[in-house]
Amino acid sequence: MSTQVADASLSLQAALRDVAAEVDRQFDHLLAVPADPRARLYEAMRHAAIGGGKRLRPLLTFATAQLFAVDRICAARAATAIECIHVYSLIHDDLPAMDDDDMRRGKPTVHKAFDEATAILAGDCLHALAFEILADPATHADPFVRNELIADLARASGPSGMAGGQMMDLMAEGQSFDLATVTRCQALKTGALIACSVEAGAILGRVPPEGRTGLRGYARDIGLAFQIADDILDVEGDQDAVGKQLRKDEAAGKETFLTLLGLDRAREQARLLVNQSIAHLHSYGPEADLLRAIARFVLERDR
Amino acid sequence: MSTQVADASLSLQAALRDVAAEVDRQFDHLLAVPADPRARLYEAMRHAAIGGGKRLRPLLTFATAQLFAVDRICAARAATAIECIHVYSLIHDDLPAMDDDDMRRGKPTVHKAFDEATAILAGDCLHALAFEILADPATHADPFVRNELIADLARASGPSGMAGGQMMDLMAEGQSFDLATVTRCQALKTGALIACSVEAGAILGRVPPEGRTGLRGYARDIGLAFQIADDILDVEGDQDAVGKQLRKDEAAGKETFLTLLGLDRAREQARLLVNQSIAHLHSYGPEADLLRAIARFVLERDR
Numbered sequence: 291m292s293t294q295v296a297d298a299s300l301s302l303q304a305a306l307r308d309v310a311a312e313v314d315r316q317f318d319h320l321l322a323v324p325a326d327p328r329a330r331l332y333e334a335m336r337h338a339a340i341g342g343g344k345r346l347r348p349l350l351t352f353a354t355a356q357l358f359a360v361d362r363i364c365a366a367r368a369a370t371a372i373e374c375i376h377v378y379s380l381i382h383d384d385l386p387a388m389d390d391d392d393m394r395r396g397k398p399t400v401h402k403a404f405d406e407a408t409a410i411l412a413g414d415c416l417h418a419l420a421f422e423i424l425a426d427p428a429t430h431a432d433p434f435v436r437n438e439l440i441a442d443l444a445r446a447s448g449p450s451g452m453a454g455g456q457m458m459d460l461m462a463e464g465q466s467f468d469l470a471t472v473t474r475c476q477a478l479k480t481g482a483l484i485a486c487s488v489e490a491g492a493i494l495g496r497v498p499p500e501g502r503t504g505l506r507g508y509a510r511d512i513g514l515a516f517q518i519a520d521d522i523l524d525v526e527g528d529q530d531a532v533g534k535q536l537r538k539d540e541a542a543g544k545e546t547f548l549t550l551l552g553l554d555r556a557r558e559q560a561r562l563l564v565n566q567s568i569a570h571l572h573s574y575g576p577e578a579d580l581l582r583a584i585a586r587f588v589l590e591r592d593r
Numbered sequence: 594m595s596t597q598v599a600d601a602s603l604s605l606q607a608a609l610r611d612v613a614a615e616v617d618r619q620f621d622h623l624l625a626v627p628a629d630p631r632a633r634l635y636e637a638m639r640h641a642a643i644g645g646g647k648r649l650r651p652l653l654t655f656a657t658a659q660l661f662a663v664d665r666i667c668a669a670r671a672a673t674a675i676e677c678i679h680v681y682s683l684i685h686d687d688l689p690a691m692d693d694d695d696m697r698r699g700k701p702t703v704h705k706a707f708d709e710a711t712a713i714l715a716g717d718c719l720h721a722l723a724f725e726i727l728a729d730p731a732t733h734a735d736p737f738v739r740n741e742l743i744a745d746l747a748r749a750s751g752p753s754g755m756a757g758g759q760m761m762d763l764m765a766e767g768q769s770f771d772l773a774t775v776t777r778c779q780a781l782k783t784g785a786l787i788a789c790s791v792e793a794g795a796i797l798g799r800v801p802p803e804g805r806t807g808l809r810g811y812a813r814d815i816g817l818a819f820q821i822a823d824d825i826l827d828v829e830g831d832q833d834a835v836g837k838q839l840r841k842d843e844a845a846g847k848e849t850f851l852t853l854l855g856l857d858r859a860r861e862q863a864r865l866l867v868n869q870s871i872a873h874l875h876s877y878g879p880e881a882d883l884l885r886a887i888a889r890f891v892l893e894r895d896r
Contacts, residue, residue: 327764327774328757335752382717385690387709406690407763410713411756414685414720418751421724425744433736440743441728448721449638453714454631460710461630471630 302583309349309369314340316370320419334404334412335419339377342395342533344593346516346584347372347487353580354491354505367429368439368490374420375447376483381413383456389538396533417447430494438493446486455479459544467545473514476547480520481513504570508581511567516588518560521546522553523592532593564589605886612652612672617643619673623722637707637715638722642680645698645836647896649819649887650675650790656883657794657808670732671742671793677723678750679786684716686759692841699836720750733797741796749789758782762847770848776817779850783823784816807873811884814870819891821863824849825856826895835896867892 317339323332348369355365384391384399385406392402401409423429424440445451455478462475488509492502521539525548529536539546547556567585571578620642626635651672658668687694687702688709695705704712726732727743748754758781765778791812795805824842828851832839842849850859870888874881 327761327768327778328752330764331752331757331760379717382713385713387704387713401690408760410685410688410690411760411763413717414682415752415756417717417720418747418754418756421743422747422751425740425747433740437728437736437739437743440724440740444721444725444728448725449631449634449718451721453718453721454634457634457711457714458630460714461633465630475630 302587305580306349309352310345312366313345313348313370313373316366330408331411334400334408335416337403338381338400338412347376347483349584350487351490353584354488355494357577358495358497360494364430364494367423368494371420371423372487372490374416378413378416379452381409385409391535393534435493439490442486442489446482451478451482462544463542469550472545472550476517480517484513485509504573507570508567511563512585512588515560515563518547518556519589521548522556560589605890608883609652612655613648615669616648616651616673616676619669633711634714637703637711638719640706641684641703641715650679650786652887653790654793656887657791658797660877660880661798661800663797667733667797670726671797674723674726675790675793677719681716681719682755684712688712694838696837738796742793745789745792749785754781754785765847766845772853775848775853779820783820787816788812807876810873811870814866815888815891818863818866821850821859822892824851825859863892
């Protein structure tokens with residue numbers, strides 16, 4: 291391993307740690323438990339939001355924001371808002387009526403640790419909280435910037451984004467989706483929020499839409515590579531390391547990148563996408579090394 | 594009945610009809626069904642959102658907005674965003690894990706007409722859609738106004754508002770809440786969004802916060818009167834007219850305004866609140882007659 295790669299990997303680990311600590315700090319502050327009957331609701335939100343996950347989306351927002359010298363508090367708040375949406379989607383996705391999962395991030399899922407009604411409400415609250423955070427002037431003094439963050443996150447998480455993709459994913463059981471449909475499904479289900487995480491950094495940096503082409507290409511490619519890697523992890527991963535039940539797609543008879551491409555071609559495709567995502571960053575210098583390291587991490591992660 | 598009251602009541606009926614038609618038109622446009630596997634999700638949202646309900650919240654936004662000569666399209670979009678939040682909360686509230694209701698607005702609930710997973714996602718999508726609508730410049734050209742609408746709606750619907758109140762309501766079963774706790778629970782569960790509906794009209798009218806005191810008092814009082822009337826309807830109402838299952842609070846052994854005050858005092862309290870809400874409008878002339886008529890309607894409605 292060259293020194294440069296070793297350094298990038300060291301600083302990626304440090305960045306992952308820093309961002310995870312920062313997001314936990316934000317959640318701890320935002321989710322202070324009130325002394326009234328809503329305490330259980332806040333405990334459920336804390337259970338889901340604090341101390342778990344790779345925090346890939348917040349890291350993408352931080353890494354993009356640092357390209358444009360964005361204030362760290364602004365980046366932290368926007369990143370936390372996006373993570374609110376991610377966490378709410380995990381809570382609802384894990385419900386018995388959806389994927390019916392008992393474990394998430396190595397802990398019992400919210401409906402297991404609490405109950406279904408509390409899980410539904412905790413998800414709904416984190417959903418609202420995301421927009422409350424973004425609409426607050428503390429996130430950015432300029433209301434145009436706050437508005438663009440909100441519009442982008444609402445689009446990425448709603449029926450034309452994440453939730454639309456989850457619906458397609460539900461419909462995938464028992465139907466034989468082709469590669470184009472699986473790609474579109476995943477572009478919505480996980481790609482949209484990953485793209486939004488990168489876009490948020492650029493919005494905070496006041497980069498106009500026409501200046502975001504490279505970053506958008508980067509985000510689209512790592513989003514897809516992330517999902518292919520996820521499909522591979524689902525088949526080859528270690529359940530304890532991943533922290534959730536694996537091999538469920540196979541049991542449900544769902545088409546995935548793996549069933550459609552086979553393991554070797556899927557792995558090759560993910561590698562190509564990661565290279566391509568890094569190529570999109572050609573106009574940036576060493577300040578984009580963290581984004582490059584994240585792209586490689588997407589492929590090599592074991593959880 | 595005096596001519597004046599008859600006129601007010603006639604124009605209330607006309608306003609209710611107009612606003613219902615306008616909100617349906619907005620939803621029909623926003624929820625055009627796509628030709629892909631998400632079609633079912635959109636059908637579910639349409640089932641819940643179109644052609645039902647009193648549209649009390651949108652009417653409040655319209656009636657307040659007209660005090661300040663707000664553009665009708667702006668008012669329609671803000672009102673529809675707030676109704677998105679109300680409809681999403683009904684969908685999630687009706688789920689088996691929550692209130693487990695089969696009928697809503699005279700139709701099968703979404704999880705009955707579709708399935709639970711679709712109902713959860715349809716609620717989540719309407720939730721995101723609310724903020725997508727408000728963040729769109731078509732709702733208001735000034736980003737400060739859009740931001741204030743968003744901040745207010747996120748607060749009113751999240752853990753310090755509607756969803757927090759729903760959690761308190763869940764906790765109410767089997768506990769004996771006192772009048773202060775029931776009042777606080779209802780102020781969050783239904784009051785916060787009703788208050789937000791009035792506030793949105795004032796925000797669109799660029800009324801500064803210090804100029805909203807009267808309107809806030811009006812909204813707080815009709816919100817509470819609305820809930821007392823709801824408790825009375827739950828016991829005395831006709832199930833077919835109301836369009837949902839009644840007498841569930843009693844079965845669950847929950848304390849309500851009715852169990853705590855008795856029917857006569859509850860009715861008297863609601864009447865006092867309605868008079869008080871109208872008194873808060875003393876600085877407005879006939880332009881606030883619709884808001885006054887709404888206050889009386891809250892008490893007299895049969896559904």
